[in-house]
Amino acid sequence: xxxxxxxxxxxxxxxxxxxxxxxxxxxxxxxxxxxxxxxxxxxxxxxxxxxxxxxxxxxxxxxxxxxxxxxxxxxxxxxxxxxxxxxxxxxxxxxxxxxxxxxxxxxxxxxxxxxxxxxxxxxxxxxxxxxxxxxxxxxxxxxxxxxxxxxxxxxxxxxxxxxxxx
Numbered sequence: 001x002x003x004x005x006x007x008x009x010x011x012x013x014x015x016x017x018x019x020x021x022x023x024x025x026x027x028x029x030x031x032x033x034x035x036x037x038x039x040x041x042x043x044x045x046x047x048x049x050x051x052x053x054x055x056x057x058x059x060x061x062x063x064x065x066x067x068x069x070x071x072x073x074x075x076x077x078x079x080x081x082x083x084x085x086x087x088x089x090x091x092x093x094x095x096x097x098x099x100x101x102x103x104x105x106x107x108x109x110x111x112x113x114x115x116x117x118x119x120x121x122x123x124x125x126x127x128x129x130x131x132x133x134x135x136x137x138x139x140x141x142x143x144x145x146x147x148x149x150x151x152x153x154x155x156x157x158x159x160x161x162x163x164x165x166x
């Protein structure tokens with residue numbers, strides 16, 4: 001499924017022209033090291049299925065490839081979802097130049113919901129140890145107007161949050 005891509009969302013790595021990290025050096029501390037959570041190994045296939053996503057579509061997140069942190073993505077016919085560990089805190093994310101920024105609580109943890117585009121994207125950053133884990137959703141072109149990106153993101157974030165380290 002084709003997906004709309006935001007700066008905080010990703011597309012399948014099979015998409016031609018996917019960005020790569022040009023000239024990025026190796027940081028002295030690995031990106032996303034502020035939490036022990038690793039979306040690629042800590043989210044079981046059964047969890048992915050419970051989110052309404054297809055576990056066989058798992059790919060390393062493009063956000064990891066551009067240096068944001070460790071992460072993986074999954075999809076179904078309507079949406080593409082990435083879960084990525086950042087080096088930013090929830091407060092850092094709330095100060096970024098996004099739209100519809102709302103401080104929220106997910107599973108009793110400080111969180112922030114934000115968008116790049118109202119119709120096609122929604123992200124939730126949740127506190128996990130010393131950093132934030134971002135759940136980033138992009139709606140497939142054929143599902144724009146049929147899927148509420150923030151309601152879907154929040155539903156998945158609510159299921160994911162209890163598995164994140166505090």
